[in-house]
Amino acid sequence: MSLVVTPRELTRRAELYQQLSQLVTVGITLVRALEQLSRNPPSPSYRQHIQQLLAQLAAGNPLGESLRRMPPWLPDFDITLLEAGEKSGRLDASFRMLGDYYAIRAKTAKSLITKLAYPAFLLHLSVAVATLVLFFWYANLVLLPITGLFVIYILVFLAIYSVQSKHSEAWRSKVESALSAVPVLGSARECLALSRLCASLEALISAGVTIIEAWEMAATASGSIKIKKTVFGWRHLLEAGQTPAEVLQMSGIFPSIFANQYASGEISGKLEDTLRRLRDYYQDEGERKSQILAQWVPIGIYILVLVVGGAFVIWFWVTYFQKVMQASNF
Helix, strand or coil: CCCCCCHHHHHHHHHHHHHHHHHHHCCCCHHHHHHHHHHCCCCCCHHHHHHHHHHHHHCCCCHHHHHHHCCCCCCHHHHHHHHHHHHHCCHHHHHHHHHHHHHHHHHHHHHHHHHHHHHHHHHHHHHHHHHHHHHHHCHHHCHHHHHHHHHHHHHHHHHHHHCCCCCCHHHHHHHHHHHHCCCCHHHHHHHHHHHHHHHHHHHHHHCCCCHHHHHHHHHHHCCCHHHHHHHHCCHHHHHCCCCHHHHHHHHCCCCHHHHHHHHHHHHHCCHHHHHHHHHHHHHHHHHHHHHHHHHHHHHHHHHHHHHHHHHHHHHHHHHHHHHHHHHHCC
């Protein structure tokens, strides 16, 4: 898996699942569908992965087990949904859900990058102008703006690297705790994690997976270490006879609307419908907050450029006039 999942990669993954959904829906077997895609995949890099998957399937392994035996290619969320779709006979629906999920993520990422393009250009232009001015007037400080830009690059790289899923759970837990304190970003991540949890849980329950295993698999697929640790700590309570709704109310980490809706679905026997509604609700909330973030991050960069640029202009002219005054005194 790449260090940074770009909008292009998200779009290609959406195309992969959308094509598989279309092929499986019209009655083509999964193996035939994969063979067809391997000849013309959405991305050339997918060809090797698809061929490895075909080799695993040819050995008699189920789809989910085949994906887990392979070198890391797809996230746990994808594999969990595909396992559930395979067990429930709704593999086409799982492919379609994943296709829509990645299409939305790609659209959001493109929107953020588009809105960041001009502020990023403005930031680099400001550094170039400051460097040019310092070159002629204060040559000893010419590297200062470039150093500042280099520091920003390092911070961005470290931020991207720190949120990668390949790190240990202890590290990811610390990063999750830190990001949860960031306004908008923290709540957006929480909503999207709950959406993945609901999608996985609904698919697993529909596939006939036991409720304990379904919750643990869905918690892993959510991508949230906090949710995973909490849910895995429930096993002894669930085995003792408590229901997930009762444990949810006591956990304290799930929103009240989630816990109440889940309890209502459990009591009414319409849990799958409830989970679908919760999935859609948290997906919409996560996307809405992501869009807010995409609007405010560029504004924050504008403000940063204005403040730093203004401070630089004031410093330059104050220093210039001080030198003029000193020269006039001699």
